[in-house]
Amino acid sequence: MIRASNLEGYKIPGETERLIANLFADDTSAFLKATDCFDDLQGILEKWCLASGAKFNLMKTNIIPIGTEDYCKEVITSRKTSPNQVPLPANLHIAKEGEAVRILGAWFGNKISSEQVWTPVLEKIDTNLARWAKSGPTMEGRRHIVQMVVGGMTQYLTVVQGMPETIEKRLTKRINTFLW
Incomplete structure (x- = not known):
C-alpha cells in the first residue's frame, strides 16, 4: 500500500527501495x-x-x-x-x-548533543545507587549492584546511541564513589 502510494519518502544511495x-x-x-x-x-x-x-x-x-x-x-x-x-x-x-x-x-533530533541524551540515564543511575547504598551492601553486593544498575541501564543505549567519553568518565567516577 505504501509503496504504491504517491509518497516518495527518502532515496538512500545504494538502496533500490526508497525509505518511507x-x-x-x-x-x-x-x-x-x-x-x-x-x-x-x-x-x-x-x-x-x-x-x-x-x-x-x-x-x-x-x-x-x-x-x-x-x-x-x-x-x-x-x-x-x-x-x-x-x-x-x-x-x-x-x-x-x-x-x-x-x-x-x-x-x-536536530542539534542534540550526545551527552544530552544520557542525562536521564545518569539521573536514574544516581537515584538507584543512592537507594542501594542506604542498605549497606557488602563489597560483593556492591559489585553486583554496579553490574545490575550501571550495566543494565547503559547497555542498550550504548549499543544504539554510543557512549561519549565524557559520559564514560562520569560513570567511572560514580562507580568508584559507590564501591569505595
Whole structure:
C-alpha cells in the first residue's frame, strides 16, 4: 500500500527501495519528503488499521523536520512541510531545535548533543545507587549492584546511541564513589 502510494519518502544511495516507513512492534516511523502529503500517509494508516485491527495513537506522533536550519524553522512556525501543503494537524508535536525525540530507545533530533541524551540515564543511575547504598551492601553486593544498575541501564543505549567519553568518565567516577 505504501509503496504504491504517491509518497516518495527518502532515496538512500545504494538502496533500490526508497525509505518511507519503518515498522517495529507497535512503533512506526515514517520518512516523508517535503513534498509528500501527511494526509496521504494518514489515509494509508487509517486503511491499514481498519484492515488489521491495529490502532495508531496520533497523540504520540512526533515530527522531526530534516533539512536546512531555515527549512526546519519554517516547518515549526508554519506547520507546513512545503508552501503548497496544508498545515500539519495541531495535535501533532513538531520537535524544535535541540529537542530529542525517542524512537525505539534511541534519541533523534536536530542539534542534540550526545551527552544530552544520557542525562536521564545518569539521573536514574544516581537515584538507584543512592537507594542501594542506604542498605549497606557488602563489597560483593556492591559489585553486583554496579553490574545490575550501571550495566543494565547503559547497555542498550550504548549499543544504539554510543557512549561519549565524557559520559564514560562520569560513570567511572560514580562507580568508584559507590564501591569505595
